[in-house]
Amino acid sequence: MTLPRLRFDLAQAADPLGAFTPRPHWLWLEVGFGGGEHALAQVEAHPRTGLIACEVYENGICSLLAKLVAEGAEETGKLPPNLRIWPDDARPLIRALPAASLDGLVLMFPDPWPKARHARRRFVHPANVAEVARAIKPGGVWRIASDDPVYQAWTVDVLAAQPFFDVPAPARERPAGWPPTRYEAKAVAAGRTPLWWELTRNAAAR
Numbered sequence: 001m002t003l004p005r006l007r008f009d010l011a012q013a014a015d016p017l018g019a020f021t022p023r024p025h026w027l028w029l030e031v032g033f034g035g036g037e038h039a040l041a042q043v044e045a046h047p048r049t050g051l052i053a054c055e056v057y058e059n060g061i062c063s064l065l066a067k068l069v070a071e072g073a074e075e076t077g078k079l080p081p082n083l084r085i086w087p088d089d090a091r092p093l094i095r096a097l098p099a100a101s102l103d104g105l106v107l108m109f110p111d112p113w114p115k116a117r118h119a120r121r122r123f124v125h126p127a128n129v130a131e132v133a134r135a136i137k138p139g140g141v142w143r144i145a146s147d148d149p150v151y152q153a154w155t156v157d158v159l160a161a162q163p164f165f166d167v168p169a170p171a172r173e174r175p176a177g178w179p180p181t182r183y184e185a186k187a188v189a190a191g192r193t194p195l196w197w198e199l200t201r202n203a204a205a206r
Helices: 002-006 037-045 058-068 090-096 116-121 126-135 149-160 182-189
Strands: 026-031 049-054 083-086 102-108 136-146 195-201
Touching: 002 058, 002 083, 026 037, 026 090, 037 049, 037 058, 037 083, 037 102, 049 090, 090 126, 102 126, 126 136, 126 149, 136 149, 149 195
Parallel strands: 026 049, 026 102, 049 083, 102 136
Antiparallel strands: 136 195
């Protein structure tokens, strides 16, 4: 099976770079990789960066794995050495990682949870920002993309109230270095305008 060959285990969180062979120079985490297009493009473009790709939905995990190996080659097919998969909620993993262990984190088009009573489930949430900031090293980045107006407005408010990241105005066109996804194409075709944030972890707030 392919997933066991790529699965990141919580026991590896104390030394996450040690989960990769060869040991990479940098470490990124992608939260909610969807169909896997963005994660795989990043893995191919940055071979010296280890990527832990997180996804809770089985359809997304299967989609990514199907892109990696042909049917029948699940146990023997060649896999990217700089990719690991966390098939669960990313938040326990983030809490288990050492402080300042991530060079970057990616959150692409998260579920908006548009109803007010569901706001606490949003990944961009005051309760999560400090945990993300703890795991990202000073100068590291947090990339966020959303096409949902409710989530966009919520993100603006949450980021304005936190001291950990420098927050420039979001871009209205996908920045260079952000591989496209099928979800983005569907959002644009439906008339929605994605916003793209690239936050930098500052050194002042701890």
